[in-house]
Amino acid sequence: MSLEALFPAVSGPQAFSRDDVLKSVAEFVVCDDQQSLAVASKPTFRDCLAAMRPASTKADLPSTHDVSTYVHNKFILFIKKLKDELQVMSFNAVFIFLPF
Numbered sequence: 561m562s563l564e565a566l567f568p569a570v571s572g573p574q575a576f577s578r579d580d581v582l583k584s585v586a587e588f589v590v591c592d593d594q595q596s597l598a599v600a601s602k603p604t605f606r607d608c609l610a611a612m613r614p615a616s617t618k619a620d621l622p623s624t625h626d627v628s629t630y631v632h633n634k635f636i637l638f639i640k641k642l643k644d645e646l647q648v649m650s651f652n653a654v655f656i657f658l659p660f
Contacts, residue, residue: 576613578620580624581620581621584624585627597624598623600622601624
């Protein structure tokens with residue numbers, strides 16, 4: 561599993577959704593340096609997000625808690641899927657090495 565599978569590239573204009581904003585901010589936090597989560601909670605960063613969609617409200621913008629929870633939940637899903645894939649691989653490997 562790759563990061564591209566979790567975060568596919570999107571081209572062209574998109575309709576506004578809170579989920580997409582949360583996902584985009586989470587990508588910024590995860591893929592940038594260690595200070596990103598601190599930046600995401602700063603009023604200036606939130607003002608930049610609001611400037612991109614002037615009709616947005618405070619509720620439309622993800623909080624630090626929202627971003628942390630989103631990243632945590634995505635990580636748990638990633639680890640679960642990886643664990644399942646490894647179990648399938650190890651199960652198949654047993655059959656390859658069993659003498660008949």
